[in-house]
Amino acid sequence: MExxxxxxxxxxxxxxxxxxxxxxxxxxxxxxxxxxxIVLNPIRDTAxxxxxxxxxxxxxxxxxxxxxxxxxxxxxxxxxxxxxxxIVFGAEEKLRNAIIEVHEKFNPSAIFVYQTCIPAMTGEDxxxxxxxxxxxIQVPVIPVIAPGFMGHKNLGNRIAGETLLKYVIGTxxxxxxxxxxxxxxxxxxxxxxxxxxxxxxxxxxxxxGIPVMAKITGDADYxxxxxxxxxxxxxxxxxxxxxxxxxxxxxxxxIDYIEVSYFGINNTTHAxxxxxxxxxxxxxxxxxxxxxxxxxxxxxxxxxxxxLIPYKKILNGRKAVVYSGxxxxxxxxxxxxxxxxxxxxxxxxKSSEGDKDKIxxxxxxxxxxxxxxxxxxxxxxxxxxxxxLIAGSRNQYLAYKEKIxxxxxxxxxxxxxxxxxxxxxxxxxxxxxxxxxxxxxxxxSAPWENDLENIFKAAT
Amino acid sequence: MSVLYETLKESRIEAVRVNPIKVxxxxxxxxAAQGFCKAVPFYHSAPGCNFLSKVIxxxxxxxxxxxxxxxxxxxxxxxxxxxxxxxxxxKFCEKSKPEIVFILSSSIPExxxxxxxxxxxxxxxxYSNIQFIVVSTPDFQGGFSEGFASLVYQSIFNLxxxxxxxxxxxxxxxxxxxxAGDIDEFIxxxxxxxxxxxxxxxxxxxxxxxxxxxSGMSVQGTSIEQLKLSGRxxxxxxxxxxxxxxxxxxxxxxxxxxxxxxxxxxxxxxxxLIKQLMLLTEKSxxxxxxxxxxxxxxxxxxxxxxxxxxxxxxxxxxxDHIAALKSLFNEIGICSEISISPRIDTQMKMDHSIxxxxxxxxxxxxxxxxxxDAIISNTHGKELATKYNIPxxxxxxxxxxxxxxxxxxxxxxxxxxxxxxxxxxxxxxx
Numbered sequence: 026m027e028x029x030x031x032x033x034x035x036x037x038x039x040x041x042x043x044x045x046x047x048x049x050x051x052x053x054x055x056x057x058x059x060x061x062x063i064v065l066n067p068i069r070d071t072a073x074x075x076x077x078x079x080x081x082x083x084x085x086x087x088x089x090x091x092x093x094x095x096x097x098x099x100x101x102x103x104x105x106x107x108x109x110x111x112i113v114f115g116a117e118e119k120l121r122n123a124i125i126e127v128h129e130k131f132n133p134s135a136i137f138v139y140q141t142c143i144p145a146m147t148g149e150d151x152x153x154x155x156x157x158x159x160x161x162i163q164v165p166v167i168p169v170i171a172p173g174f175m176g177h178k179n180l181g182n183r184i185a186g187e188t189l190l191k192y193v194i195g196t197x198x199x200x201x202x203x204x205x206x207x208x209x210x211x212x213x214x215x216x217x218x219x220x221x222x223x224x225x226x227x228x229x230x231x232x233x234g235i236p237v238m239a240k241i242t243g244d245a246d247y248x249x250x251x252x253x254x255x256x257x258x259x260x261x262x263x264x265x266x267x268x269x270x271x272x273x274x275x276x277x278x279x280i281d282y283i284e285v286s287y288f289g290i291n292n293t294t295h296a297x298x299x300x301x302x303x304x305x306x307x308x309x310x311x312x313x314x315x316x317x318x319x320x321x322x323x324x325x326x327x328x329x330x331x332x333l334i335p336y337k338k339i340l341n342g343r344k345a346v347v348y349s350g351x352x353x354x355x356x357x358x359x360x361x362x363x364x365x366x367x368x369x370x371x372x373x374x375k376s377s378e379g380d381k382d383k384i385x386x387x388x389x390x391x392x393x394x395x396x397x398x399x400x401x402x403x404x405x406x407x408x409x410x411x412x413x414l415i416a417g418s419r420n421q422y423l424a425y426k427e428k429i430x431x432x433x434x435x436x437x438x439x440x441x442x443x444x445x446x447x448x449x450x451x452x453x454x455x456x457x458x459x460x461x462x463x464x465x466x467x468x469x470s471a472p473w474e475n476d477l478e479n480i481f482k483a484a485t
Numbered sequence: 486m487s488v489l490y491e492t493l494k495e496s497r498i499e500a501v502r503v504n505p506i507k508v509x510x511x512x513x514x515x516x517a518a519q520g521f522c523k524a525v526p527f528y529h530s531a532p533g534c535n536f537l538s539k540v541i542x543x544x545x546x547x548x549x550x551x552x553x554x555x556x557x558x559x560x561x562x563x564x565x566x567x568x569x570x571x572x573x574x575x576k577f578c579e580k581s582k583p584e585i586v587f588i589l590s591s592s593i594p595e596x597x598x599x600x601x602x603x604x605x606x607x608x609x610x611x612y613s614n615i616q617f618i619v620v621s622t623p624d625f626q627g628g629f630s631e632g633f634a635s636l637v638y639q640s641i642f643n644l645x646x647x648x649x650x651x652x653x654x655x656x657x658x659x660x661x662x663x664x665a666g667d668i669d670e671f672i673x674x675x676x677x678x679x680x681x682x683x684x685x686x687x688x689x690x691x692x693x694x695x696x697x698x699x700s701g702m703s704v705q706g707t708s709i710e711q712l713k714l715s716g717r718x719x720x721x722x723x724x725x726x727x728x729x730x731x732x733x734x735x736x737x738x739x740x741x742x743x744x745x746x747x748x749x750x751x752x753x754x755x756x757x758l759i760k761q762l763m764l765l766t767e768k769s770x771x772x773x774x775x776x777x778x779x780x781x782x783x784x785x786x787x788x789x790x791x792x793x794x795x796x797x798x799x800x801x802x803x804x805d806h807i808a809a810l811k812s813l814f815n816e817i818g819i820c821s822e823i824s825i826s827p828r829i830d831t832q833m834k835m836d837h838s839i840x841x842x843x844x845x846x847x848x849x850x851x852x853x854x855x856x857x858d859a860i861i862s863n864t865h866g867k868e869l870a871t872k873y874n875i876p877x878x879x880x881x882x883x884x885x886x887x888x889x890x891x892x893x894x895x896x897x898x899x900x901x902x903x904x905x906x907x908x909x910x911x912x913x914x915x
């Protein structure tokens with residue numbers, strides 16, 4: 026499994042001669058287990074059983090802001106919390122019991138079992154345990170072999186992708202007489218419904234008459250992901266991290282994929298139009314349908330631009346430094362450009378080669394920042410006169426300590442920035458931080474820092 | 486269905502923990518490390534242990550937090566990871582110039598049985614001005630409190646020096662649940678008895694928001710100098726069973742009188758603290774501020790007694806924290822029929838209302854119709870409290886969804902007043 030996850034000949038930029046194409050940073054990133062957990066956890070009606078010490082389970086307990094409109098079972102933390110005895114005598118029996126217990130008490134649609142560092146070291150056969158347990162309880166029990174020492178988060182994302190391809194996608198059937206027209210439907214891959222992003226995207230597809238077969242994995246049910254192979258087209262959002270799902274589905278089921286993003290108005294329009302163009306080119310939709318819906322997208326886009334006007338007045342000409350990973354690194358740049366904000370630098374440490382190519386096209390090579398240490402980020406903000414830092418939550422207090430306006434765009438935020446509605450939220454939040462009076466308030470000096478002599482003189 | 490499944494069905498014991506409030510000992514140690522000056526917790530672990538500890542500590546303190554790690558890879562599993570660990574520590578020391586490096590030995594090296602003496606020798610010869618302290622924090626040895634306590638113990642064990650006693654100087658070793666507000670309150674009380682306090686670890690000045698500029702490490706907090714001087718204090722005040730060994734060590738090794746409290750919360754707990762301070766300083770008079778606070782506490786106890794007497798509050802906290810709150814609850818008639826802690830002490834086993842368990846154990850009780858007036862737990866209690874529409878009072882670690890929680894006070898007369906106020910108002914507003 027690990028080898029498959031490393032190999033990604035499907036990447037266009039993989040010219041290195043060997044098949045390995047995973048982005049491997051030098052540090053400051055999470056582990057493979059965490060990467061796999063982030064991808065799979067939003068499948069809301071499943072149980073996520075972490076087989077390992079308390080660290081792995083507790084650290085990921087409610088740590089990400091993926092929202093659900095249905096079951097809340099995915100929010101539960103299940104862990105085997107291995108003790109010293111478990112390590113000495115083996116914990117295979119404990120894991121079997123744990124799986125059965127979870128099934129009996131919570132009745133999940135499926136159980137994902139994560140193998141972490143300790144059981145991997147003691148050489149437990151998690152795959153085999155899952156297989157026999159699944160036969161016993163007659164519910165899918167899916168092993169996710171992603172111990173943290175295997176590599177970084179990005180590798181874990183891919184392992185999760187492989188796991189979905191191997192165990193989940195292709196196992197579900199659709200009822201053709203009742204359900205949606207599968208030829209015309211799409212899957213949205215790599216969108217985790219952080220802060221409800223997907224709820225701003227689904228209505229747009231409804232409006233243009235394209236049914237969504239499966240969301241992978243934001244706000245999704247297990248059965249939905251299982252029948253994803255019936256869709257007509259894959260829309261890849263967090264492009265590089267889960268591209269193996271898209272390329273794997275193309276190979277296995279012949280489903281094409283296009284890379285899209287829903288950050289920013291232009292990106293959203295592009296994503297919607299590309300979807301229509303794809304189906305139109307293949308004569309799946311009629312000319313009339315196509316032109317009608319293209320017109321509708323233009324209307325929605327114009328409405329969005331109109332509601333941005335008051336914010337653009339404030340934001341136009343401002344400067345920002347962006348540091349994020351995955352698709353957000355380049356799509357956030359486009360989203361900010363939509364608002365008239367100039368991106369003076371973008372951190373690229375967490376980005377893959379493909380994302381870097383896109384960033385280079387957007388802002389040029391000299392604005393790409395390889396060194397994203399706190400010190401380097403601060404220097405760049407100062408040197409380029411940037412008004413904000415836009416980054417993940419780890420850098421939030423770095424910015425606040427230096428009294429720099431900041432916006433969180435990663436997994437821990439609580440406002441949706443996806444789709445047209447999200448783009449307006451983004452503009453609103455940027456204005457809120459920028460126009461807050463606190464930045465001035467905190468600059469005022471304390472009584473004892475003033476020129477005391479003059480104050481005393483004035484008082485007498 | 487296999488035969489094994491059928492036979493096991495009868496004899497199975499609980500194998501899965503659901504919604505634990507337990508966190509990793511490595512996280513407890515990383516938390517304590519934030520209270521030392523120019524210190525860094527250096528995780529000898531896979532990358533996630535370090536990265537996610539940093540994320541959670543940052544969210545809890547709402548401050549930039551520094552951690553570092555060796556990012557163990559597969560090869561290190563087979564050939565041992567001390568060489569790589571040494572390289573990454575050296576790299577960190579060159580770049581950030583810390584004064585204390587706490588090497589937190591996680592599950593992987595502990596399962597392998599890694600040995601650090603040659604590593605420590607190499608590092609100490611190379612950097613004579615940096616202290617390197619190994620703290621063993623594998624997942625299978627306790628949780629937050631244990632990690633916190635062993636880091637504090639190791640820092641004192643390695644650095645405290647004996648010598649002539651300094652009059653009017655005491656040590657305060659706070660319990661793992663204590664906030665910056667608690668430590669400030671203790672320092673203030675001690676000051677009113679003309680005592681200077683060395684706090685180990687000083688989480689009131691480390692990650693408390695008073696840091697003005699960004700720095701990769703905590704810039705305030707307990708310094709190495711203070712740690713050395715702690716052996717010359719006249720007494721050590723410790724709160725909570727987990728911190729007892731550190732106080733005992735100072736008493737046995739450096740002849741520093743150990744004054745231990747299970748709780749300095751509630752009227753009798755606070756009285757005990759004041760009594761011990763009076764005895765130590767041989768003062769018969771107490772500052773007016775303290776007298777007034779005691780009177781206010783008695784007053785709010787009476788004002789709220791009709792509302793709070795016989796109310797049932799569920800707690801999901803570390804065991805020392807439960808002990809502290811229980812001492813207050815017993816005084817005002819709050820019963821706490823279910824209290825859950827990751828682990829329980831032998832002395833606690835007498836009390837049947839406290840059991841080792843998780844938030845799910847509380848949920849099971851609620852589902853069976855048990856009535857609870859409020860829940861006290863960390864942020865993870867939110868899902869449960871919302872589901873059953875019960876007020877949630879956030880306390881413990883981590884709290885990631887409320888602001889300024891680090892300034893809460895739970896100790897002394899003042900802390901008890903604040904606690905009663907919060908309890909009464911959250912129960913009343915529903």
